[in-house]
Structures are given as structure tokens and as C-alpha cells.
Amino acid sequence: MRAINNWLEKCTNKYDQSAGIYINFLRTEVLFKEFLKSRNTKTKVKTELGGNPMGVRVVTGRSILAAIMGLGVAFSAQAGKYPDIGPLPQLKINKAKAELGKRLFFDKRLSGDAAISCATCHDPKSGYAHPDALSPGYPGNGHFRNAQTVVNAAHKKVWNHDGRIGTNLNDMTREMLTEDYIMNMDMRIMQERVKQDPVYVKMFKDAGYGEPSNGSVRKAIPEYLQTLTSRNSLFDKGKMSASAKKGMALFKGKGGCIQCHNGPLLTDQKAHNTGVAENFDIFLDPNNHQAFIAFTMFQGVPDYMNLKRDPGYYNVTLLKQDIGKFITPQLRELKYTAPYMHNGMIKTLADVVEFYNQGGGKDSRKDSALKPLDLSKAEKKDLLAFLNALSGDQLTSDEHVWKGKYPAEYEVIADWNNVKN
Amino acid sequence: MKKVTKLRFTVLAAAITTTFVLGCVGQATAGGIPPLASLDTLDVPIPPDNKQSPAKVELGKILFFDPRIGGDASTGCSTCHEPDQGWAWSEDFSRGYPGTVHWRNSQTIINSAFYPRQFWAGSASSNEKQAKSAATGGVAGNGESDIMEARLALIPDYVTRFKDVFGTEWPLITDVWLAISAFERTMNTLGKHEAPLDKYLKGDKSALNEQQIKGKALFEGKAGCIQCHNGALVTDSDYHNIGVPPNKRWEEDGLAQITFRFEQYAKGQTQEGYRKAKSDWGFYYRSKNKWDRGKFRTPSLRYAAYTAPYMHNGVFMSLEEVVDFYNVGGKDEEGRTTLFPENMDKRIKPLGLNDDEKEALVAFIESMSGPEITMKKPTMPPYAPLFTKAQLQAAQEAK
Numbered sequence: 001m002r003a004i005n006n007w008l009e010k011c012t013n014k015y016d017q018s019a020g021i022y023i024n025f026l027r028t029e030v031l032f033k034e035f036l037k038s039r040n041t042k043t044k045v046k047t048e049l050g051g052n053p054m055g056v057r058v059v060t061g062r063s064i065l066a067a068i069m070g071l072g073v074a075f076s077a078q079a080g081k082y083p084d085i086g087p088l089p090q091l092k093i094n095k096a097k098a099e100l101g102k103r104l105f106f107d108k109r110l111s112g113d114a115a116i117s118c119a120t121c122h123d124p125k126s127g128y129a130h131p132d133a134l135s136p137g138y139p140g141n142g143h144f145r146n147a148q149t150v151v152n153a154a155h156k157k158v159w160n161h162d163g164r165i166g167t168n169l170n171d172m173t174r175e176m177l178t179e180d181y182i183m184n185m186d187m188r189i190m191q192e193r194v195k196q197d198p199v200y201v202k203m204f205k206d207a208g209y210g211e212p213s214n215g216s217v218r219k220a221i222p223e224y225l226q227t228l229t230s231r232n233s234l235f236d237k238g239k240m241s242a243s244a245k246k247g248m249a250l251f252k253g254k255g256g257c258i259q260c261h262n263g264p265l266l267t268d269q270k271a272h273n274t275g276v277a278e279n280f281d282i283f284l285d286p287n288n289h290q291a292f293i294a295f296t297m298f299q300g301v302p303d304y305m306n307l308k309r310d311p312g313y314y315n316v317t318l319l320k321q322d323i324g325k326f327i328t329p330q331l332r333e334l335k336y337t338a339p340y341m342h343n344g345m346i347k348t349l350a351d352v353v354e355f356y357n358q359g360g361g362k363d364s365r366k367d368s369a370l371k372p373l374d375l376s377k378a379e380k381k382d383l384l385a386f387l388n389a390l391s392g393d394q395l396t397s398d399e400h401v402w403k404g405k406y407p408a409e410y411e412v413i414a415d416w417n418n419v420k421n
Numbered sequence: 422m423k424k425v426t427k428l429r430f431t432v433l434a435a436a437i438t439t440t441f442v443l444g445c446v447g448q449a450t451a452g453g454i455p456p457l458a459s460l461d462t463l464d465v466p467i468p469p470d471n472k473q474s475p476a477k478v479e480l481g482k483i484l485f486f487d488p489r490i491g492g493d494a495s496t497g498c499s500t501c502h503e504p505d506q507g508w509a510w511s512e513d514f515s516r517g518y519p520g521t522v523h524w525r526n527s528q529t530i531i532n533s534a535f536y537p538r539q540f541w542a543g544s545a546s547s548n549e550k551q552a553k554s555a556a557t558g559g560v561a562g563n564g565e566s567d568i569m570e571a572r573l574a575l576i577p578d579y580v581t582r583f584k585d586v587f588g589t590e591w592p593l594i595t596d597v598w599l600a601i602s603a604f605e606r607t608m609n610t611l612g613k614h615e616a617p618l619d620k621y622l623k624g625d626k627s628a629l630n631e632q633q634i635k636g637k638a639l640f641e642g643k644a645g646c647i648q649c650h651n652g653a654l655v656t657d658s659d660y661h662n663i664g665v666p667p668n669k670r671w672e673e674d675g676l677a678q679i680t681f682r683f684e685q686y687a688k689g690q691t692q693e694g695y696r697k698a699k700s701d702w703g704f705y706y707r708s709k710n711k712w713d714r715g716k717f718r719t720p721s722l723r724y725a726a727y728t729a730p731y732m733h734n735g736v737f738m739s740l741e742e743v744v745d746f747y748n749v750g751g752k753d754e755e756g757r758t759t760l761f762p763e764n765m766d767k768r769i770k771p772l773g774l775n776d777d778e779k780e781a782l783v784a785f786i787e788s789m790s791g792p793e794i795t796m797k798k799p800t801m802p803p804y805a806p807l808f809t810k811a812q813l814q815a816a817q818e819a820k
Contacts, residue, residue: 112563113493114520140494141568180568184492186559188686189521192679275820280813286575286804293571305574305591308808308816324820363820410675417672420696421682 082262085252087236088155088332089264091226096207101224103203104217106402109193110177112184115139118176118221121147124396127336128228133279133344134288141181142288144279144295144310146344149337151395152330154226158269161342162315163327164299169222177217181291187214196410227400230332233392240389247386250379255356257383259369260328266390271313271325274370275361278309279343310343324363335391349387353380455652457641459619460723463653465534465606471549471599473606480582481604483799484597489572490556492563495519498555498601501527504796507727508608513668513735514677518563524680524701526735531724531794534606537658541733542704543718548602556597559687560680570594578802608794610723616791629788635778636785644747644772644782649719655789660704660716662764664751667700668734700760701734715761726790740783748772748779 104110108117121135121143122128130136130147137143145161159165159172177185194200194212201212209216234240240248251257260268282288296304299315313325326342340346346355355361357380360370375383395401413419467473484490488497501515501523502508508529510516515527525541533539539551556562556569573579573592583592586600610616618637620628629637640646649657670677685695688706704716717733731737736753737746745754750771752758759765774782 109520112520112559113495113518115493138493140489140492141572180492180565184563184565186563186683189559189679189683192682192686195682196675196679278813278817278820280810283808283813284806284810286572286806289807290568290571290575293574294565294567297567297571305807308813309820410679412673412675413678416678417699421685421698 082258082268083264085235085248085258085262085266086264088152088229091154091229093226094207094223096203097209097220097223098227099224100200100203100207100209101220101222102227102400102402103200103404104194104221105224107406109197109406110183110185110190110217111138112186112189113139116183118150118183119401122150124394124401125336127151127333127391127394129337131338133339134281137181137288137291138184140287141291141294142285143181144282144288144292145342146339148329149333150225151228151333152230152265154222154229155265156267156269156330158327161326161329162312163269163271164316169225170218173218173221181294187217190214190217193410196413197407198411228395230390230392233332234389235386236392241385243382244385244389246379247382247384247389250375250383251386254379255373255375255383256369256371257356260367261331266331267328269327271316271322271327272367272369273312273324273326273363273365274356275324275363275366276326276341276343276355277345277361279345282310282343283308312342321365324365331387331390333391335388336394349384350380353383353387454647457618457622457637457647457651457655458653459622460532460535460609460615460653461611461619461623463535465609465611467606468547468549471602473603474586476582477586477600477603478607479604480579480586481600481602482796483579483582483802484601485604486798487801489576489801490562490564490569490597492518492565494572496562498530498552498562499798501555501561502530504794504798507531507724507729508794509728511729513670513730514680515561517560517680521560521563522674522676522680523560524677524684525733526730528720529724529728530605530608532609532654532721534602534609535654536656536721538718541717542707543658543660544707548605549598552598552601552605553595559683566594569597572804573597575804575807576802577805610791610794614791614794616723617788618785619791621788630784632781632784633788634785636781636783636788639774639778639782640785643778644774645768646747646782648768649766650722655722656719658719660713660718661766662703662715662717662759662761663769664746664758664762664765665715665717665732665734665736666753666757667760668736671699702761703733712764715759715764722786722789724790724794726787727793740786741779744774744779744782744786748774 105118105122108114108120110117116136116138119128121130121137123130127149128151129149133146135143135145135147148161153159153172154169157166159169160175165172165175174187175182177183177190178187191212191214194204194217204210204212204216204220207216207220209220230236234244235248251261260270260272262268282292292307292310293304296307296311296315300318301307301311301315302318309324311323313322313327314320316322329342334340334349338347338349340349340352346352353375356370357373357375359372360366485498485502488495488500490497491500496518501510501517503510508531510527513526515523515525517523528539528541533551534548537543537546539545539548540554545551545554554561556564557566570591570593573583573594579592583589583596587593587596589596610619617628617633640650649659649661651657668677671681681698682695684701685698690698690702690706694702700715702714704713704718705711707713725731725740729739731740731743737743742754746752747769748771751765751769
């Protein structure tokens with residue numbers, strides 16, 4: 001089994017590097033689970049190992065892979081253990097690159113009409129998220145999902161509420177910059193804007209990137225994002241209150257939260273349907289709805305004009321069972337990032353606790369792990385105390401926020417006729 | 422049809438004669454050149470796959486003015502093709518998308534339907550392609566098809582109109598370009614917007630004054646304008662390097678420098694070209710032949726009285742400056758010229774026009790513009806939610 005898990009780990013590492021392969025794995029895993037269900041071979045997988053335990057007819061390389069992945073999934077479930085919650089690993093940071101990324105992150109010139117920066121929707125004062133239920137989006141349209149915090153984004157393997165980017169933060173940066181309803185930036189123009197600013201020219205050089213390019217913008221911003229790592233939470237410091245400690249026990253036990261919220265980020269980074277109510281503002285406000293239509297159209301979602309709900313992870317797989325699934329969010333920095341859920345439908349953490357206490361929302365495809373918890377008032381308070389203990393220092397000082405001014409106009413390149421472009 | 426055939430034959434015959442007569446002399450100056458003609462000798466070309474209809478034209482008119490056909494819903498076609506500014510833009514460079522400036526002069530849409538190709542380097546072969554290119558270009562509309570199409574679906578008036586005109590359940594972005602082009606095909610100087618020159622060419626000798634008639638003779642003779650500005654469209658629709666110098670804004674304006682490099686990048690320049698280009702290489706971006714550097718499509722002179730400034734980069738603020746430029750053989754008042762003098766059209770030579778002659782030439786060019794074409798901007802149809810709260814609630818219940 002260890003051999004299989006090691007092999008699986010290798011696969012995981014491999015798919016970190018390529019979106020295409022990643023998606024294939026993802027879909028294969030889902031398909032394989034379906035296959036197991038239909039053959040009713042789940043028990044066999046759990047109990048046998050030798051020979052051909054699953055009765056799977058091995059046809060192609062991919063199905064072998066599917067079989068092994070399926071095994072991995074089945075075994076980890078059988079063990080009943082979840083990656084433990086704990087402190088986040090330290091990330092090695094290149095200071096010059098991160099400093100450059102910081103200036104870029106707060107620079108409005110990185111959007112099409114130079115009206116918004118990354119920080120417009122990922123505001124340090126709101127824990128690098130946005131206080132509106134739905135992210136503001138690009139001028140001229142709205143958005144259809146809540147802006148997630150980018151704190152700890154560098155520790156994740158899957159990004160966006162629907163997990164549509166599962167490669168790296170470089171791709172994620174490109175997605176945010178170029179997507180028409182987000183920053184609508186033609187990266188060729190972005191490159192030339194950056195090159196026009198002598199401060200950037202020096203910073204790119206100092207960071208070892210040479211001449212500014214859109215490629216290095218997409219490296220520098222992720223480098224900066226690595227600096228946005230939670231720190232000094234009471235949980236990490238081991239200084240939780242008695243109530244929070246009780247809350248942690250509930251989290252791992254009676255509350256069952258650990259089933260999905262596990263590991264250092266307190267997320268399995270997988271998609272689940274918890275039955276969160278739809279945010280009607282997506283559809284009642286044409287500014288939001290247009291972004292939603294554009295997005296689902298682009299994703300190839302069938303019948304996108306008639307959708308009255310956010311299909312979530314279905315965008316990625318186009319498998320019906322994934323409708324309404326969203327990637328489990330991390331639970332760090334919650335103190336600053338209200339409102340909650342993929343569509344901001346739950347305003348306070350207390351309401352979130354109550355939502356799960358009642359077994360989640362209503363959805364025929366809701367995850368079977370969700371059941372009414374029957375928590376007492378005191379238990380809910382403890383759970384809340386634990387959740388609050390997962391938030392660290394607000395990262396709002398100069399160390400993380402670019403507070404320098406940006407020039408109001410682009411500087412002229414002197415002696416233009418005689419210098420190389 | 423008969424008329425066209427006859428005309429072609431005449432042109433051919435004239436060309437052969439010219440070759441015989443002037444063959445050794447070199448460039449033809451008289452024969453082989455289509456004479457100026459009134460615009461109504463041409464029909465507005467209507468592509469077979471985009472027939473005109475009043476409903477389509479009306480839809481296209483509204484879309485032309487709608488800023489939601491653009492990236493951040495603040496720029497429509499009319500933003501850079503402003504009716505009050507000759508359906509063009511009265512700065513040297515077109516104003517461009519917010520946060521940018523363009524790098525070429527905005528051309529009028531008036532009579533554009535007649536031209537075989539659009540844009541200064543002829544990069545679009547139809548109004549339809551021009552519309553799409555302008556609405557989506559990074560320093561123009563910067564709109565993306567999916568969000569623009571999504572917006573239209575949430576504007577009930579458009580949904581009805583598109584269904585009526587194109588028969589689709591929801592508006593399609595490709596049909597936007599068709600409708601806008603249909604509208605543009607009605608925007609011309611035929612009929613009541615006819616220019617004095619057209620009236621003159623059709624026999625109303627009082628349509629031009631004495632000075633203008635003198636200017637016409639210069640245009641067709643000494644000044645040689647007719648060599649490229651000929652026929653009913655007053656353009657040969659070909660590409661020439663006439664010596665226009667680079668716009669100085671590229672030396673003085675950071676925003677313009679950004680766009681300048683972006684264009685080199687976006688138009689597929691070589692690495693070397695990107696580094697060294699200091700002017701717009703024009704037709705070269707399409708042909709990639711070095712002898713096409715600095716060549717641009719001959720613009721029509723119709724409606725030019727309303728469309729200052731002039732040239733592909735708007736370096737001349739008035740027709741007088743344009744005439745001065747040609748009079749000295751393709752140089753501006755400081756003696757600046759194209760960065761590709763080797764590609765300069767051999768027919769560009771000092772003209773030796775005196776002040777009276779220059780004024781007459783300007784007066785004649787002005788006679789190619791009739792009454793200004795004005796238009797009341799249509800009211801923009803509003804957005805409306807696609808679903809009611811009750812419908813959304815029902816969907817929620819059914820989850």
C-alpha cells in the first residue's frame with residue numbers, strides 16, 4: 001500500500017505541472033468511482049490487494065492509472081484518517097521578486113482600463129478578500145462569486161471556488177489578469193505599460209528577470225503571494241483558549257468538520273456540495289448575470305442561458321453529479337473575510353456554524369457526510385472560538401502592502417528616436 | 422452592369438495607350454487614371470451574406486452608439502467615430518480605450534462601405550471585419566466576444582430586435598458586426614449629402630466657384646493629386662508611402678510610447694523590428710516586404726472637410742498643412758519626412774504651387790464635402806433581469 005501511495009504521490013506531483021494531465025486525472029478519478037459503484041466492487045477494493053482485486057479489466061495505461069488512483073482514494077477513506085491540521089510550512093521567498101510582485105499586485109495599471117488592481121477585490125483590510133457577497137468584478141460588469149482571500153494561496157494546489165485552475169499560481173495570475181469580467185487585460189499592453197515605468201525596469205532587473213515581460217509579471221506576483229502566509233494565529237502558537245480547544249475537539253469529532261477541512265490549510269481542496277443557497281443577486285442584477293453568462297459560455301456549460309444556479313465544479317468536469325459542488329475553502333483568516341461561502345450567502349461565522357449544525361443546506365446532490373450535528377449552544381460557541389483562533393495577524397503593514405505612490409502619468413522615454421524599444 | 426463594363430474597357434484602352442505613349446517616360450500622369458466621378462455612379466456594395474433591411478439598419482444604428490459593445494461598457498463605435506467630429510475623432514491619434522491611446526488617426530465611417538478594404542493598412546476586408554476588429558482591439562474597444570454577447574441577452578429590446586432581424590433565440594455577437602455594417606452602408610454622401618463636386622460633375626457648373634474650378638485643374642494637373650486620389654471614391658484604394666513623418670507624440674508622450682510598442686508586438690513584428698521601429702510601418706505589417714514600410718491606404722478625400730486632422734497618424738491639423746506637405750515633396754514644415762525614404766512613391770515631388778494655387782487646391786478639396794451628416798443619438802435600451810425572483814425561488818426549491 002505504501003508503494004501505491006508513493007506512486008500516487010508522484011502522480012500528484014506530476015499533475016501539478018500540467019493542467020491537461022491534471023484534468024484527466026480528475027475526470028478519471030470520478031469516472032473510476034462511478035465504475036466501482038456500478039460494479040459494486042467497493043468492498044472488494046477495501047479488502048483485497050493481490051492479483052486483480054477490483055475485477056477491473058485493464059485495457060489501457062490510463063485505466064491502470066485510474067485503478068491505482070481509485071485504490072488510493074479507497075484506502076485513505078478506509079483508514080478514516082485525515083491529514084492533520086497544523087502550522088503551514090515556511091516558504092522560501094526571493095525578496096526582490098516578492099517586492100516587485102507586491103508593487104504589481106496593488107497597481108491599477110494592470111487592468112484593461114487601468115481602473116482596478118488585484119487588491120481592488122483582494123483588499124488587505126478585508127483579509128485580501130472583499131466584503132461584498134459577490135466580488136465587484138471589472139468595471140462595466142459585476143461578478144458571480146465571492147472574492148476569496150489570497151492569503152495562503154501559495155500553499156494551495158487548486159484555485160477558484162470551482163477548482164478550474166489546478167496548475168500553479170502563474171496560471172492563476174494569468175487567469176485573473178486576462179479574464180474579461182475580472183481584469184480584462186491584454187497582457188501585451190500590460191508588458192508595455194510595465195516597461196514604461198522606470199521603477200519597474202529597475203525592479204525587474206534587480207529581481208533577476210531582466211527586461212520586464214508579461215511572463216515575469218506572472219512569476220513575480222506568485223512570489224509576492226508566497227509572502228501572504230498566515231502567521232501568529234493562536235492555533236499556530238499553541239495559545240488557544242480553553243473554549244477554542246474544546247472547539248477543536250468538536251471540529252475533529254462530533255462536528256465532523258475535519259472530514260473536508262483537514263491539513264494545514266484546513267481544506268481537502270476537493271469539491272463538495274453542501275447545499276448553500278443560491279445568491280439570487282447573480283441573476284437579478286444584469287451586471288452580475290452577464291459575467292456569469294460569459295463565464296459559463298466560455299466554460300462550455302450546456303444551456304447556459306437558462307441556468308438559474310451556479311453549477312460549480314460541474315464547470316470543470318461537465319458531470320452531472322458535480323453540479324453544485326465547490327472546492328472546500330481553507331479556514332484560515334476567516335475573521336477578516338466575511339461573508340462566507342462561494343457566493344457570500346452566509347454573513348457571519350456563527351451563521352456558518354449553524355448552517356452545518358443543521359446538516360448543511362438543501363440539495364438533492366448534497367454530500368452524504370453532512371448530517372445534523374445537534375450541537376449545544378456552548379458547543380457552537382466553542383467551535384466558533386476555534387475558527388477564530390485560526391486567523392493570524394492582519395497583513396496590512398508595509399511589509400505586505402505597497403504603500404508607495406504610482407505615477408499619475410507614464411514617464412516619457414527620453415531620446416526615444418535613438419534608444420532601442 | 423453595362424456601364425461598369427464600358428468603363429473598364431475605357432480604362433483598359435487608356436492604359437494601353439498610356440503604355441505606348443508614355444512607356445519610356447516612366448510614371449503616367451494623365452492616361453490610365455480613372456477620372457473623378459460623382460459618387461452616384463457607384464452603388465453601395467451589399468455583400469450577399471448581409472442584405473440590407475430597415476430593421477437591421479435600425480438595430481445597427483443603436484449598436485453603433487452602444488458603449489456596452491466594448492470592454493468596460495464605456496466605449497462604443499461612436500466613441501472614436503463621433504458624429505460631431507466627422508464620424509471620426511478630431512485628435513491626431515484616435516482616443517482609444519480608457520487607459521490607452523490609439524496610434525493611428527480615426528477614419529470616418531462615412532462612405533466606408535464603398536472601400537474594398539478598411540483601416541489604414543487595409544487589414545480588414547469588410548465593414549463586418551473592421552467592426553469586430555475595432556470592438557475587440559486592445560487599444561480600441563478591448564471587448565471580448567463572450568461578455569459583449571452576454572450583455573445583449575440581458576437587454577430585452579435587443580433580444581426582440583435580433584430575433585426579428587436574424588431569427589436567433591439570443592443575440593449573437595457575429596450578428597452585431599453584420600447589423601453595424603448594414604447601418605454603415607447607409608452612411609454615405611449620396612442624396613441630400615451630395616458634395617458640390619458631384620453636382621458639378623453631373624453638369625451643374627455653378628456648383629463650384631471659380632477658385633474651386635482652378636483647384637480642380639491643379640488637382641488633375643500640376644499638383645498630380647489625381648494619380649492616387651481618383652475615380653468616384655477619390656482614392657485608388659492602393660498603398661503608398663508619401664513621406665508622412667512619424668508623429669512627435671511618440672517622442673513626448675509615455676502613453677503613446679506604450680501603444681507604439683504594443684502595436685509592434687501585436688502586429689507580429691520581428692524582434693529586431695520591435696526594437697528599432699520608430700514609426701508606423703503600415704502595409705509592411707501585412708505584407709512583410711521591406712518595400713512596403715511606411716505605405717498606407719490612400720484615403721478618400723470625400724467628407725474630408727469634417728475629418729481633420731489628416732494622415733494615418735494625424736500629423737497635419739488642416740488641409741492647408743496637407744497641401745504644404747505635398748507642395749514641398751512630402752516634408753513637414755520642419756523638413757521631417759518618412760523614415761523609409763527609399764520606399765517613397767516616386768511621384769511625390771515638389772509641386773511649385775504658389776499661395777493662390779494652394780488656396781485653390783484646398784478650396785477644391787473642400788468641394789468634395791457636402792452638408793455635414795448629423796444624427797440624433799438613439800436612446801440606449803436598458804438591461805433587465807432575465808429571471809424573476811419567483812422563477813429563481815422555484816429553481817432553488819427544485820435543487
